[in-house]
Amino acid sequence: MNDPTEGSVREEVRTWLADNWDPNLSLVDWRNKLADSGWGVPGWPKQWYGRDLHAVLASTVEEEFAAINAVGVARTGIRMLAAATILEHGTDVHKKKFLRRILTGEDTWCQLFSEPGSGSDLAGATTRADYDGEKWIINGQKVWTTSAHHADYGLLLARTDWDLPKHQGLTYFILNMKQPGVDVHQLRQMNGHASFNQVFFTDAQIAPQYQVDEKGAGWKVAMTTLAHERRGAGGLGRANHDSGLTGPIYEEERKEIATVMEPYKWYPQRAGRVDLALPRARETGRIEDANVRQEIAKLLIMSKSAGWTAQRARAAQEQGMPQGPEGSLSKLAASNVARQASRVHTLISGADALLTGSDGAMDGVIAEILVSVPATSIAGGTDEIQRNIIAERVLGMEKEPRFDTGPFKDVPKNVT
Amino acid sequence: MDFNDSTEEATFRQEARDWLKANEPTEAELEGLDGIEAAKLWQKRKYDAGWACIRWPKEHGGRGASAIEQVIFGQEESKFDTPEGLFTIGHGMCAPTMMAWATEEQNKRYLPKLASGEEIWCQMFSETAGGSDLAALRTRAEKDGDDWIINGQKIWTSGAHYSDYGVIVLRTDPTAPKHQGLTYFFIDMKSPGIETKPIKQISGGANFNEVYFTDVRVPDAHRLGAVGQGWQVAITTLMNERASIGGGGGGVNFKSVFKLAQTVNIDDEPAIKDKSVRRRLADWYIQESGLKFTGYRSMTALSRGEIPGPENSIGKLVGAPKQQDMASFALDLLESSGAIWDPELSQEAGMFQATYMASPGIRIAGGTDEIMANIIAERVLGMPQDIRVDKGIPFNEIPTSNS
Amino acid sequence: MNFEFSEEQNLLREQAGGFLGDHCSTKVVRKILDGEESYDQELWAKVVEMGWTATVIPEEFDGLGLSYLELSVIAEELGRAFAPLPFSSSVYLATEALIAAGSNGQKEEWLPKLAAGSAIGCFAVGEGTGQATPKSLTTSADGNGVSGSKIPVADGDIADFVVVIAACASGDGASAYLVDLNQASVSREKVNTIDPSRSHAKLDFSSASAELLGNEGEGWALLQKIYDRAAVLFAWEQVGGAEAALEMAKEYAMGRFAFGRPIATYQAIKHKLANMYVKNTLAKSNCYYGAWALSTDAAELPIAAATARVAAIQAYYFASKENIQTHGGMGFTWEFDCQFPYRRSKLLSVNIGSEATWQEKLIKAIEEDQAA
């Protein structure tokens, strides 16, 4: 058989869609068809719901779906990170049990990595997994877990060996969230939203077959998950068709997205809302002020160069180059942009920037920017850590002396 | 709270002012003298009248005045255009070290001549191997009878080429941990075996030197502190260095940049009308004013006979980068003519360009910005010291840049 | 040279700090932040009892007749405690307006009540987005009284009277009015702000009966005068808050471990805190200058006030945001106290004219000083 070409793929998917696409199907029924045919995730292996297509051809498939407003597989939240990790490190048992229901959207996932005592120092996790001869028993606490309150499964990083150096004593598990030993509490942020959870484990259980990869390989597996996260696989999956469409399958999909999006609704504000700077300056007349103009100019320069840098990185990846530490550059640039944007908005709004909710400028959006921006330089790796990464991995500078290379039990840490 | 002098302070100020007015060197007197000769002339005149190094005890050539009187005299003297700068290191750093560590006979011999300006002193601490990390220095001294024999090289020694004496820290025991193998001396710069070579700075001047030592002999009697105690003695010098370098009020300041902004145009209007220029200026004004009033707070402590608080340590850290930024801003205001550096053609006889070129050095000399920030974090805020990889290890086993 | 507070003033600082430590812990601030109450009435009663509201009110109006140095000391400590009180509105603004421009009758009516804390005053200038100027004002007065809307008005929901800056056709374009808030032709509505531990309101006036405060057409000049005085006191609150933020950051950094060491051993953190210290120290020294100028009615007050204000705005904002950063993720939670200085720093910085406004005032004052 010939290698598929853009033309042949386009032809094939068109025909398949013409025969199968039916907006009156239920969301799950339709997505089961996608899983069976491999058209839902054409980049995945044939054996596992895909068609082994190259990324470029996979996007051709997406175009065809978009052209007729056909709904795709579920992509939102942590589920795609779970899928990618399972594809790379999971057993056939994992793949069989989880992948299809990830694609259909029947199962929701969360990521159980950060802990109160370990954020920057993710490998310092102290949540423990102890094997009692039959199953793993989990005790400890995770934090900043998006969607934990409605997740079915969690990707868990836990310590299985305290005598080894910290990176070597971690193991990766798939945890059933719907069990008695798992307690989920909302975590309220400084800006008033409660988008995250704290998850407490008291003798929660995991059957041995839900360990992912080797015992002690947890750090390596977590790196896979994080690499996909940085590449933007998780999070805010968008519907690939316009919003005016009616019909039961669209309603179902919209509801799915709204649920997932709920915790993220302040994210645009935390990024600073650069888009609002010029319109706000015009609307308020502050555009006439030389200061305001200069600060906006500074903001737009920062934001544009950040955008172009990100685009270069993306282009490099599309060329097949591995994703490098340049991600840290974008992350750091995003913090700087957010802070400058917050500055610009205060400058434009004056005392009005104080008002929140419906009393405030733009229904409180401006005030929400001010209280949300501090998260940008912390979440997903603080500015200080990004600078360390740039210094060490981009510029090749030496690492700081380390005091955490011995047996983990002897490493100085906050005990929780 | 007030800015007024106490009665005694006011009397003293008046006395100082009267004397300065009557004795300021005239243009005719300075005619034909170079900078060093002019500075010496003025220093000798102050000394003869009892106005030199006034804080020092009388028997060391001073006046036995109080700290606040010293500040007052400094304020009054700065209103006159008197030759200055030459003795900063000797008076500000070497002398206090001598007073703390030398014998009384030595102080009687050396300090009056230092006060009178007849003898100039320099400070030979830095080496290529260690500036911030002073204790990494490698210049050796080996005991030979009643003498020590010095071999090695110092660098960045300001004024070495015209100095008569210098203070120096040397390694006397390379097998001891690095801070414990050092010994402190003062040394006659005319000793055989000393060679000074000026280093040209990026500002074009050549005020500092490399100093080479080849079998130079220094008598053991010129040792300050015990053998192996050099680090503690050096601390005395450094504490005084940071106090004497201070905020650096000269050169480019708010006043000069404000004036410049009134004279140059942006979009056919004086630059001072531009809102963003005004904002930048306002920020510098508040920094300058903050430093000034921080100084007043320290002065108040002095005037009450107390020791100034830690707020004093910020002067250099704020002042040096501020000068650099203001000079850079001034050059931008001048647009393409900002590039011209010529006493005839440049605004203010090239002061903006000169400061632009000199300020990088101010941010390094006497403790870099980073070292000053460490000092504030550790000594003022009480945060832990940096993690050290050189503690307790014999000096000759510590990793270095180039050995 | 005596550029220091007196022993008695330092004693007062200690007392005030101790008192607020006991009665205004962050738990108290949190209670107001989370609850419906506009301010902590119990704490207010105690503060009044200590005589703080009476500090600079002349003795003839039942005040203590103390100097602005004492008031500066109190302001610094209130700022350090993020006190959820209408102190700035009532004391730095309304009281000052009455002292500066009130007729004898107006003073007799209000000052004793302000001193005794039985009346709370507030101050209304802004009318929405952007900087207020005489030209931008739409609130105005005619024979029937004051009409228009003011938003946001700090403590407008709980105050007994308000000083309103209204447009005026003559003079400098504005006049100040004293308006009793307990009348039907004023409606007030609490508004939500970035710092719910300090309440704000929207005030609507429809021909509200009002008394002229000072002369007609001199309102804008009066406003500048009051702002110059209030700016110094705001700046002291800001510096107190900035120092509290630094203290919080330091305490956390010393106890928090990452990668096997306390984060206080990382220079990224040490230098961050050193920078906070530098900014705080400069701002504080400028506040000393402001306090001196305010307490002696010095001609330099406009310069001193702007200098203190801008420095304090910058220092507080910097300290409060970097304090969150030092705390990492926990700093961004509702549960931690980092939100208090962060919210308050922004509130105080836009409350009586923002950074840009005061930078402009500073340069203008220097120009005027030079021309004179």
Ligand SMILES: Cc1cc2nc3c(=O)[nH]c(=O)nc-3n(C[C@H](O)[C@H](O)[C@H](O)COP(=O)(O)OP(=O)(O)OC[C@H]3O[C@@H](n4cnc5c(N)ncnc54)[C@H](O)[C@@H]3O)c2cc1C
């Ligand atoms: C809004 C928000 C959303 C988040 N979402 C998620 C999520 O979805 N999933 C998840 O797992 N986590 C999430 N997090 C957690 C986040 O990843 C951590 O907060 C972050 O990595 C910092 O870790 P920490 O909070 O433990 O701070 P720490 O590591 O305790 O840091 C405290 C301070 O020390 C500094 N520091 C630490 N180590 C060094 C060093 N080596 N050198 C210099 N400075 C250092 C830090 O920069 C910081 O300033 C979220 C956090 C926030 C605020």
Ligand SMILES: Cc1cc2nc3c(=O)[nH]c(=O)nc-3n(C[C@H](O)[C@H](O)[C@H](O)COP(=O)(O)OP(=O)(O)OC[C@H]3O[C@@H](n4cnc5c(N)ncnc54)[C@H](O)[C@@H]3O)c2cc1C
């Ligand atoms: C104008 C001028 C005049 C001088 N006059 C004299 C003189 O008269 N006598 C004399 O003895 N010396 C003199 N010096 C030398 C001066 O004291 C040193 O240059 C200075 O201490 C810095 O040392 P270094 O040049 O070896 O730089 P390094 O110590 O090599 O520093 C290089 C960089 O590393 C940083 N760094 C070093 N250590 C740390 C640390 N622990 N943490 C964070 N950052 C660090 C520094 O901040 C700097 O940015 C003079 C220098 C100048 C510029």
